[in-house]
Amino acid sequence: MIRDLPSLAFQGVSRIFPGGVHALKDVSFSIPAGGLTAVIGPSGCGKTTLLRIAAGLDRATSGSVNFIGPDGKTSARGRENLSVCFQDARLLPWRNVVANVALPLELSGVSRVERLARANQVITAAGLAPAQTRLPSQLSGGMRMRVALARTLVTSPDVLLLDEPCSAVDEFTRMQLDEEIRRVWQVSGATTMLITHSVSEAVWLADQIIVMNVGSVHEIHRVALPQQARDRTSTAFLLEVETVMRSLARAAGVVIA
Amino acid sequence: MMGAIKSIRVVVAPLLAVAFMLIAWQVAVMMSGVSAYLLPTPWAIGQTMWANSDRLIGGAIQTAMAATLGFAVAAVMGILVGSMIAAVPFLRRSLYPLATILQMVPLIAVAPLLVIWLGFGLQTAIAAAAVVALFPVLAATIDGQVSVDPGLREFFMLHGASGWTRWRKLDLPASIPIIVTGLRIAAGLAVIGAIVGEFVSGYGGPNAPLGIVIMTAMREARTDLVFAAVALSAAVGFALFGAVSCIGWFLVHRWHASGVTFMEQIK
Ligand SMILES: Nc1ncnc2c1ncn2[C@@H]1O[C@H](COP(=O)(O)OP(=O)(O)OP(=O)(O)O)[C@@H](O)[C@H]1O
Ligand SMILES: [Mg+2]
Numbered sequence: 036m037i038r039d040l041p042s043l044a045f046q047g048v049s050r051i052f053p054g055g056v057h058a059l060k061d062v063s064f065s066i067p068a069g070g071l072t073a074v075i076g077p078s079g080c081g082k083t084t085l086l087r088i089a090a091g092l093d094r095a096t097s098g099s100v101n102f103i104g105p106d107g108k109t110s111a112r113g114r115e116n117l118s119v120c121f122q123d124a125r126l127l128p129w130r131n132v133v134a135n136v137a138l139p140l141e142l143s144g145v146s147r148v149e150r151l152a153r154a155n156q157v158i159t160a161a162g163l164a165p166a167q168t169r170l171p172s173q174l175s176g177g178m179r180m181r182v183a184l185a186r187t188l189v190t191s192p193d194v195l196l197l198d199e200p201c202s203a204v205d206e207f208t209r210m211q212l213d214e215e216i217r218r219v220w221q222v223s224g225a226t227t228m229l230i231t232h233s234v235s236e237a238v239w240l241a242d243q244i245i246v247m248n249v250g251s252v253h254e255i256h257r258v259a260l261p262q263q264a265r266d267r268t269s270t271a272f273l274l275e276v277e278t279v280m281r282s283l284a285r286a287a288g289v290v291i292a
Numbered sequence: 293m294m295g296a297i298k299s300i301r302v303v304v305a306p307l308l309a310v311a312f313m314l315i316a317w318q319v320a321v322m323m324s325g326v327s328a329y330l331l332p333t334p335w336a337i338g339q340t341m342w343a344n345s346d347r348l349i350g351g352a353i354q355t356a357m358a359a360t361l362g363f364a365v366a367a368v369m370g371i372l373v374g375s376m377i378a379a380v381p382f383l384r385r386s387l388y389p390l391a392t393i394l395q396m397v398p399l400i401a402v403a404p405l406l407v408i409w410l411g412f413g414l415q416t417a418i419a420a421a422a423v424v425a426l427f428p429v430l431a432a433t434i435d436g437q438v439s440v441d442p443g444l445r446e447f448f449m450l451h452g453a454s455g456w457t458r459w460r461k462l463d464l465p466a467s468i469p470i471i472v473t474g475l476r477i478a479a480g481l482a483v484i485g486a487i488v489g490e491f492v493s494g495y496g497g498p499n500a501p502l503g504i505v506i507m508t509a510m511r512e513a514r515t516d517l518v519f520a521a522v523a524l525s526a527a528v529g530f531a532l533f534g535a536v537s538c539i540g541w542f543l544v545h546r547w548h549a550s551g552v553t554f555m556e557q558i559k
Contacts, residue, residue: 044307090450091450094448119450121443121447123443125441125443125444125447127444127461127462127466128547128548129463129465129466129544129546129547131550138451138461139451141461142448142451142457142461143451143452154529170546170547171547172547273472289533
């Protein structure tokens with residue numbers, strides 16, 4: 036797939052909330068075009084705030100988030116063609132799966148025939164076809180997240196921002212969702228930021244891991260394992276997990292033997 | 293099967309209560325020898341109903357028309373104005389408290405004003421019904437629309453939806469369960485409003501509405517006829533309430549907990 040994907044550059048991003056909460060302090064890193072970067076860190080360290088600023092839902096107090104085109108110039112396209120998946124699925128309870136998945140296209144004025152065709156395509160690819168006429172209340176929590184993930188794909192985004200999409204599900208479902216996230220990332224080819232609190236999830240999916248401590252970047256870790264060779268039980272994988280785990284523990288100020 | 297048995301129980305229990313009440317009433321009046329002028333027996337009221345059925349049914353149709361039209365006006369106005377107030381923070385701060393205060397003014401005190409403005413006739417009964425039915429719809433619409441899940445709003449914002457699109461596709465559907473609750477309260481109030489309007493706007497004739505039937509019967513000391521007309525106005529109220537509950541149930545039962553059982557709704 037040849038596309039002019041943007042990379043995503045966080046440059047000295049700070050955010051002070053009214054009341055003086057210093058949620059982010061001078062955060063800088065960049066997500067290469069088409070890469071998947073995981074952001075990991077203790078609860079309340081500012082991960083969601085970072086994502087909201089990238090999505091344009093919040094403003095940095097200082098610093099900036101830029102989408103950089105292949106020509107090295109700042110481009111507006113990334114922001115226009117961006118998809119966000121939140122921790123809660125955020126589906127409309129009165130719409131069935133197809134109508135929910137087609138909603139982003141509906142809001143951008145795509146014709147009914149075209150948006151249904153596109154929605155059916157991503158639904159089938161996500162293995163949700165048998166459930167497509169069900170309402171969200173008739174789905175399990177894991178399925179609702181899959182619908183939300185399918186919905187982020189329906190607009191063929193250049194940039195994907197995922198905020199702990201697996202935090203509300205059990206370990207089994209998490210593994211299935213991880214497969215789904217990898218598929219979504221590979222199908223879309225999008226420049227992706229994944230917020231997670233699971234080290235093994237980060238190591239399994241990402242090519243770069245940003246370890247945060249309260250409000251700032253503690254360490255940037257490259258995952259050397261090739262995507263095809265990520266076996267959760269292999270020694271190489273477990274060694275990576277251990278390295279990130281140590282980094283996280285240092286960030287959190289916890290001593291591990 | 294279980295469902296059918298359950299519905300029968302839900303219907304039969306209140307019917308039994310009504311039957312028990314009527315029998316107790318009949319027996320109490322017969323035993324105590326209270327005069328029929330003060331308290332007629334249910335049996336006598338039934339006979340009066342039968343004997344005056346033309347007049348009562350004609351009146352009920354008039355009253356039902358006034359209540360239904362007044363309710364419809366209140367429903368449309370309440371949803372439109374309520375949505376506007378909910379959407380504009382300035383209106384929310386200015387108009388909502390005003391509406392709350394106006395709502396405290398008793399209808400019976402305002403009714404003569406309606407006669408001055410609108411004259412004697414059906415239109416005044418409609419207006420009186422609309423005036424009392426408006427506030428619950430307005431309040432429910434505003435409450436429903438300011439409490440739409442902020443996460444969903446954000447989703448619409450992220451996809452560049454205009455305010456109008458968001459209203460049609462999010463705010464309105466999301467607040468329907470609460471609006472339906474407001475509408476159900478309004479349905480009951482509309483009948484009260486219509487009857488009060490009829491009391492003051494007194495249009496008589498062969499098709500006199502129930503409010504007039506009640507007033508006339510009172511002057512003629514026909515307590516049995518008053519009771520018969522009261523029973524019919526209760527029936528009109530129940531019919532309107534039931535119809536609104538039915539429509540509400542069809543709109544929301546698939547996705548909202550408030551619509552899980554229809555019987556819960558009409559209780
Ligand atoms: N709107 C807001 N107003 C004030 N403070 C806020 C606001 N949003 C977030 N914060 C604060 O900013 C800090 C970072 O919050 P954020 O939600 O980004 O954390 P997080 O890393 O996503 O945490 P978690 O893993 O628990 O989701 C927290 O201390 C939080 O209390
Ligand atoms: Mg968060």
